[in-house]
Amino acid sequence: MIDFVELEDEEHKKLLKAINGALRSTIKAHGPITNVWIGSAGKRIMGALKSHQKNKSATEETPQV
DSSP states (O other), X not given: OOOXXXXXXXXXXXXXXXXXXXXXXXXXXXXXXOTTTHHHHHHHHHHHHHHHHHHHHHHHHSOOO
């Protein structure tokens, strides 16, 4: 789970970029986000958060050379 309070500035910027990308993707696909499309926006944001967390975990597990 992502602890938003404890995020470092760089990590915060990456996460915000992922969320913004998900919102842009929704707008490109459906136009303005309305009550009709809020579910799509939510799904895209959740996907971006999961992807961000997965990438972060993979980076932490990769040994530095």
